[in-house]
Amino acid sequence: MLKMSQINHIRDLSKCGYNVSEIHRKTGADHKTIEKYLAKEDFSEEPPKRKVRKSILDPYKPLIHEWIEEDKNHWSKQHHTAKRIYDRLVAEEGYTGSYDTIRKYVHGIRKDRQQKATQELVWLPGFAQVDFGEADFYEENICRRRKYLVLSFPYSNDGYAQVFGGETAECVCQGLQDIFEYIGGVPEELVFDNATGVGRKIHDKVVETELFSRFRAHYGFRIRFCNPKSGWEKGNVENKVGTIRRNIFVPIPHYHDMVSYNKQLLDEHLKKAAEMHYKKGEVIAELFEEDKRHFSSLPSKRFNVCRYDEFKCDGYGKICMEGKHFYSTKPENHGEKVWVGIRAHFIEILNPDGTILIRHKREYGDTRTDTSDYSTTLEVLSRNSGAWRNSGVRADASEILRDYLDSLPKPELKAGLRLLNEVAHEYGYEASLKAMEMAVENGNVNKSDVTVLAARITGYGIETPPENGPNLSIYDELFIYGQNMLSEEVHAS
Numbered sequence: 287m288l289k290m291s292q293i294n295h296i297r298d299l300s301k302c303g304y305n306v307s308e309i310h311r312k313t314g315a316d317h318k319t320i321e322k323y324l325a326k327e328d329f330s331e332e333p334p335k336r337k338v339r340k341s342i343l344d345p346y347k348p349l350i351h352e353w354i355e356e357d358k359n360h361w362s363k364q365h366h367t368a369k370r371i372y373d374r375l376v377a378e379e380g381y382t383g384s385y386d387t388i389r390k391y392v393h394g395i396r397k398d399r400q401q402k403a404t405q406e407l408v409w410l411p412g413f414a415q416v417d418f419g420e421a422d423f424y425e426e427n428i429c430r431r432r433k434y435l436v437l438s439f440p441y442s443n444d445g446y447a448q449v450f451g452g453e454t455a456e457c458v459c460q461g462l463q464d465i466f467e468y469i470g471g472v473p474e475e476l477v478f479d480n481a482t483g484v485g486r487k488i489h490d491k492v493v494e495t496e497l498f499s500r501f502r503a504h505y506g507f508r509i510r511f512c513n514p515k516s517g518w519e520k521g522n523v524e525n526k527v528g529t530i531r532r533n534i535f536v537p538i539p540h541y542h543d544m545v546s547y548n549k550q551l552l553d554e555h556l557k558k559a560a561e562m563h564y565k566k567g568e569v570i571a572e573l574f575e576e577d578k579r580h581f582s583s584l585p586s587k588r589f590n591v592c593r594y595d596e597f598k599c600d601g602y603g604k605i606c607m608e609g610k611h612f613y614s615t616k617p618e619n620h621g622e623k624v625w626v627g628i629r630a631h632f633i634e635i636l637n638p639d640g641t642i643l644i645r646h647k648r649e650y651g652d653t654r655t656d657t658s659d660y661s662t663t664l665e666v667l668s669r670n671s672g673a674w675r676n677s678g679v680r681a682d683a684s685e686i687l688r689d690y691l692d693s694l695p696k697p698e699l700k701a702g703l704r705l706l707n708e709v710a711h712e713y714g715y716e717a718s719l720k721a722m723e724m725a726v727e728n729g730n731v732n733k734s735d736v737t738v739l740a741a742r743i744t745g746y747g748i749e750t751p752p753e754n755g756p757n758l759s760i761y762d763e764l765f766i767y768g769q770n771m772l773s774e775e776v777h778a779s
């Protein structure tokens with residue numbers, strides 16, 4: 287069994303145009319293995335590297351870089367010269383080498399930085415860059431600072447954004463998937479920063495998270511990570527992050543549902559896409575068509591952007607994620623282990639058979655949260671109505687429903703809670719509470735009425751007017767005409 291990193295290596299070679307034989311020669315992998323996975327790493331021994339001769343300057347190089355880096359914050363006329371660096375090293379650090387050594391080294395640093403700062407990278411169609419930005423949003427009328435994923439295309443300068451609570455692998459994969467499906471294809475290569483949610487580049491080795499590794503194997507794109515402190519390598523997306531914040535997120539957007547807002551947000555790129563490219567003198571949308579010609583097709587099956595983990599429930603039947611976010615399962619699970627599906631926007635508590643017991647909105651941030659769904663306690667409550675007064679279900683109920691149930695004798699209260707539980711199993715917790723409330727208002731609380739109301743709420747909506755039936759007036763006219771004709775015949779006879 288090959289590792290995902292090995293599989294992706296072969297796939298990357300295949301995407302670059304190498305056939306099976308060529309991949310075999312490059313990797314040494316068995317032909318059948320290549321055909322099965324389309325990937326394997328090259329285990330060839332690396333050529334020996336020439337031993338680097340130590341310099342008298344080596345112990346002082348970090349300090350020289352530090353001084354030059356600090357100069358960025360000061361007036362250019364007060365920056366360190368090579369002579370000043372030499373004098374300070376001699377006086378403060380006991381340097382005994384020559385000035386010429388210092389001069390050549392400082393000159394090399396500044397030349398390298400100047401080249402990096404001024405060089406313009408050429409990006410081919412079909413390549414994209416990925417980064418995160420940060421902005422404030424009014425979420426359910428509360429101002430919250432959220433992350434937003436940006437996918438930009440340097441060739442055309444088109445770009446897309448999606449808002450999330452964090453920068454996890456689930457967020458990256460979900461955002462990319464939604465953008466891929468919106469644009470109708472998959473870019474050839476994505477360039478990332480050293481983002482922990484995706485993976486990172488450690489020296490010459492790239493380590494990916496398991497979820498992201500599976501995701502890119504599914505969609506078949508190559509990746510590249512920027513070198514540390516080399517943001518210029520993905521300057522297009524960094525500029526796009528700022529452009530989106532200034533032009534789309536000002537004034538501060540309002541939304542109640544992040545998932546719905548993200549669907550609307552995808553269309554926001556159209557405004558910028560209608561403009562002319564800042565340099566090429568062509569419409570961005572037209573240039574993006576060239577990007578799209580280099581995309582690969584979407585796979586036939588949609589990737590399930592979800593990772594699974596096992597958690598132990600506390601005494602209240604709740605699990606804790608990231609040490610501070612608590613989510614309810616059901617009281618019977620106290621002290622037991624449950625499997626949890628972790629997504630970008632939601633977490634799903636699973637039943638032993640893998641079906642979803644309950645779904646919670648996922649929480650992010652450093653503040654402790656406690657998310658409860660009392661639908662899972664209805665069954666216990668219907669058997670133990672004595673806990674009604676202090677139950678979460680009572681807290682969720684409207685004042686009308688709460689007062690009604692409070693007034694019932696114990697046997698009738700138990701029956702009412704049993705009815706709530708039965709309807710919730712069929713139509714959902716929220717619908718059962720609303721339907722029961724409406725039945726109370728109508729003065730007719732029974733299973734038939736509550737069930738019909740819940741069905742209407744979850745179906746077409748309780749406020750939806752009845753559909754107009756067909757116009758039967760023509761039949762009335764024909765009936766009247768027929769009657770008149772019959773009457774005339776009777777009179778004639």
